[in-house]
Amino acid sequence: MYANTQDYxxxxxxxxxxxxxxxxxxxxxxxxxxxxxxxxCYDWHDKIRPFFEYFPIFSMFLAVGETAGxxxxxxxxxxxxxxxKKGLIIGGCLYGVWHFPIITFTGYQYGFGYFxxxxxxxxxxxxxSTAFLIICDWLYEKGECxxxxxxxxxVLYVAGMSPLVHSKxxxxxxxxxxxxxxxxxxxxxxFFIAFAAELLLNSKDKKEAC
Numbered sequence: 001m002y003a004n005t006q007d008y009x010x011x012x013x014x015x016x017x018x019x020x021x022x023x024x025x026x027x028x029x030x031x032x033x034x035x036x037x038x039x040x041c042y043d044w045h046d047k048i049r050p051f052f053e054y055f056p057i058f059s060m061f062l063a064v065g066e067t068a069g070x071x072x073x074x075x076x077x078x079x080x081x082x083x084x085k086k087g088l089i090i091g092g093c094l095y096g097v098w099h100f101p102i103i104t105f106t107g108y109q110y111g112f113g114y115f116x117x118x119x120x121x122x123x124x125x126x127x128x129s130t131a132f133l134i135i136c137d138w139l140y141e142k143g144e145c146x147x148x149x150x151x152x153x154x155v156l157y158v159a160g161m162s163p164l165v166h167s168k169x170x171x172x173x174x175x176x177x178x179x180x181x182x183x184x185x186x187x188x189x190x191f192f193i194a195f196a197a198e199l200l201l202n203s204k205d206k207k208e209a210c
Contacts, residue, residue, distance in 0.1 A: 059154030060147065067150040070095060071136040079137075084203045088137060092130025099125060109184050113174030120178060128184040131196035132156065138199050159183045 070091065078087035102108040103121055110121040136149035143149075159182070180188030 055158040056151060056154040059157040060151045061154075063153035063157060064146060064150040067136060067153050068146050070133060071140050071149050072146050075133065075137045075140075085200055088134050088200060088203075089130060091137075092133040093126050095133055096122070096126030096129040099129070109182055110177045111174050114178050115175060124178050124186055125184055127186070127193065128189045131189065131193045132183075134196040134199050135192065156183050 074094075075088065075091050078091045081087065082090060099108065100122055103110070103125055104118040109125060110117075114121060132153075136152060139149040139152055140146060177185065179185045183189050183192065186193075
């Protein structure tokens, strides 16, 4: 068993580091194989790297419908009615509320054993969902193409399917899943949350005419 905060923090840190490692071509530190339960598949370059190399493209096609609905349609409507900042926050909260039933009844994202279930999980999911929606909206406005935020969501989907999610540390520490290693955790998603906060603070909160 790996029921201690130190091991869990290390695994969450590894997980957050993976996409950075791939795109910067840096070397992943040699962590002990005990941090993973991958039936001997501990080779980062051969076993885990393909998740970030090929799967985001396939996941992008799965995410484009959801992205078109939330980012392409709903966000512009909310920003037009409430202004940029309030509109995006409302949109993120609506996205979170949309997932409340499966978070509560199926343990989606965080399982069942964490502190304050299910209220704390619902709050954390709303925070990370709002961050992701803000980033998707920014990508959509900059690229003027729905496929760009769809690719971003595809990467998030892949992160959720990564082999590291199946580490023993993850399954042995249900009480800490609000921190990570899924992207919707407070610790593993801290860079997304900080970036989204920066985008939101710098956005022009000008309410357009309806």
